[in-house]
Amino acid sequence: MSAPPRTGDDLVHGDPNLPPAAVDPDVLDEQRQHWTPLRIALWVGVALLGGLAWVMVALVRGETVNGIWFVFAAVCTYFIAYRFYSTYIEKRITQPDDRRATPAEYNDNGQDYMPTDRRVLYGHHFAAIAGAGPLVGPVLAAQWGYLPGTLWIIVGVVLAGAVQDYLVLFFSMRRGGRSLGQMAREELGLVGGFAALLATLAIMIIIVAILALVVVNALGESPWGVFSVAMTIPIALFMGVYLRFWRPGKISEISVIGFVLLMAAIIGGGAVADTAWGAALFTLDRTTIAWAIIIYGFVAAVLPVWLLLAPRDYLSTFMKVGTIVMLAVAIVIVQPVITAPAVSEFAGRAAGGPVVSGPLFPFLFVTIACGALSGFHALISSGTTPKLLEKERQTRLIGYGGMLMESFVAIMALVAALSIDRGIYFAMNASSAATGGTVETAAAFVNQLGLTGVNVNPEVLAQTAHDVGEESIVSRTGGAPTLAVGLAHIMQRLIGGTGLMSFWYHFAIMFEALFILTAVDAGTRVARFMLQDFMGNFVPKFRDTSWRTGAWVCTAIMVGGWGYILILGVTDPLGGINTFFPLFGIANQLLAAIALAVCLAIVAGRGRVGLLWVPIVPMVFTTIVTVTASLYKIFSPVPAIGYWAQHAAFKAALARGETSFGTAKSVAAMQAVVRNTFVQGTLSIIFVVLTLIVIGAALIATIRSLRAGGRPSAEEPPVPSRIYVPSGFIPVPAERELEKEWAQAVPPRVRAHH
Amino acid sequence: MDLLRGFLWWVRGVLGEHAYDQYLAHHRRSGHTGPPMTEREYWRARTDHQERNPEGRCC
Secondary structure (H helix, E strand, C coil): CCCCCCCCCCCCCCCCCCCCCCCCHHHHHHHHCCCCHHHHHHHHHHHHHHHHHHHHHHHCCCCCEECHHHHHHHHHHHHHHHHHHHHHHHHHHHCCCCCECCHHHHCCCCCCCCCCCHHHHHHHHHHHHCCCHHHHHHHHHHHHCHHHHHHHHHHHHHHHHHHHHHHHHHHHHHCCCCCHHHHHHHHHHHHHHHHHHHHHHHHHHHHHHHHHHHHHHHHCCCHHHHHHHHHHHHHHHHHHHHHHHHCCCCHHHHHHHHHHHHHHHHHHHHHHHHCHHHHHHHCCCHHHHHHHHHHHHHHHHHCCCCCCHHHHHHHHHHHHHHHHHHHHHHHHHHCCEECCCCCCHHHHCCCECCCCECCHHHHHHHHCCCCCCCCCHHHHHCCCHHHCCCCCCHHHHHHHHHHHHHHHHHHHHHHHHHCCCHHHHHHHHCCHHHHCCCHHHHHHHHHCCCCCCCCCCHHHHHHHHHHCCCCCCCCCCCCHHHHHHHHHHHHHHHCCCHHHHHHHHHHHHHHHHHHHHHHHHHHHHHHHHHHHHHHCCCCHHHHCCCCHHHHHHHHHHHHHHHHHHHHHHHCCCCCCHHHHHHHHHHHHHHHHHHHHHHHHHHHHHCCCHHHCHHHHHHHHHHHHHHHHHHHHHHHCCCCCCCHHHHHHHHHHHHHCCCCCECCECCHHHHHHHHHHHHHHHHHHHHHHHHHHHHHHHHHHHHHHHHHHCCCCCCCCCCCECCCCCCCCCCCCHHHHHHHHHHHHHCCHHHCCCC | CHHHHHHHHHHHHHHCCCHHHHHHHHHHHCCCCCCCCCHHHHHHHHHHHHHHCCCCCCC
């Protein structure tokens, strides 16, 4: 094996006593592009299967479509995008150089900087980015039929979501694992950086609030759900104590124990909910549950990590990986049939539908955020994951490939949600203001929507609720319960039959609640550190993160922020999630626009003019989507869509002395609408203004770089690498060969990995 | 059998169980002269480190 050719700007001189730390890029290219007949046949096969699946999903109009086609369309598209588009980005934009050591290698501290096997890191990164988001958005977007959501999830991830994750991961790795906020400050200057930091903080608050709202909606008046989710707290505490005092480091062992206890909690929850005392104790209204989550959020964020957060995280990771594998297997075996139309009646209506109001464009694209494009990932791709990469070339697998897996989760959620009867879907997802809350009124509401093939009667709604072990499924908004019903439908055909439907329903509710509560806890902690860092500008003592008072004050401020919005959402007379969810999507997509703008400035700084379209296309698209959605929310004269129009309508009604208006049946409810729409409208304005500042700053930085033909980069100086491992799941021969060479030169036990 | 062992190794890795072994390897490589932390000490240090360096979990 010859050493990689040295170039003029080459600063990396490896150790002459060691094998080269990289495969020669030309050899790698040649072997990757070595088209043997078998390989050609394989890719033709993938393309044909994917093409056929797309024809079945998008063009063939039968009465029903088999859910398996969604899986094929998605997976084949992912393979092709990963093989061709991500390598294009790698070759032309990122240009990783394996001769350079990664932060995990040169900064290895045995803690958060640590070279980690790529296959393990793939799972780790996936567990960090995927949560309840990709499970919830696609369910709500199902009101428009299956095709718009499917197209956006698959095309969006290929051209936007995975590109963002990959670029942010790569650029952060080159900068020692710096956070998005720090990169924004470096690339966009003081104003842009400051706006990016404020936007990130505000966005984190809204995201945590809406996620918590999803849990509240799933647990309200559900003693079974409340019991089993509440039990996760003592289970996590037990796990924490076990790991701290009895068997430190035995994480998989305690995770299995925790999992068994969790299953016992779900099964036990059914029995407890059936007893009189259990029903009395655990049937809680949504406001009470919201307060419980707020108190939990504060306590969890100030308790030691080992006691609650770390064990919860193990449990959540264990469940996440397990459940998603299980769901994929179940969908392939059961092959659920989808009866929903490709494009529903609501797609053409400017008012939208009963689940999400507003026209398909832009609201589809903010309803499905995670799974297609999620700005929040930029916070994981900068900061956490880049400190664990072994080699630069692995960024493509972890960043681009990791996001493809999340997109696949979103597709499975869409299939599960679409496999349930449409009448039940609308009865579950329309706000209680619309359905009236009882099976009779809900059935009447759904039937008057005038949807073809939809005819639901109260008995079906009551029976479904009975099957899943709930009092009622009417207006169980937020997506999680719908997904749980869909998952229960699919899983009971695989294991257990209808008798186990209630178990599967509560299993699904519990794992979603588990992810969300972990995200709430971790999000509060991260936001608290960001706030402390920010307040440190004015009161330097706040920078000291071990200062208890400062930590408590900042935690309280963050919890107060999301807790306030959560309470508003829970008590919202207009349906809570239906009015607040667009804010979640807008916030998440705005963060994506910010992350892509930072990437754009960096790519321009590297002087790569002809390639700017790669970050520009998704950035412009998401900017148009989010700004349009924000403008609708701010300026639309239709009260159901525009926050301020609604605000004005209710204010005027109050001024006229009316005591009931629309779905608000009392003066207090009307005042609540006035207050909520004010908060929602104000947040919309703040988000859009901050984002436009960040994007403006990025454009200025980009144009300056282009005029100057590039600019000095903020990358860390290169350090020669002294380890070698392949880049993908399946190494090419040259990579295998070099790995062997290293195994002989450096005995494995003193190397960085196993 | 190898497949199962590989899968279990992977699950442990994703959960973070390899961290102590990785720390030991790091300790050897970096040429520290003092003895490495014991397993118990290491896991305490690790959660204490997480206390000061929180990691986000996404939606």
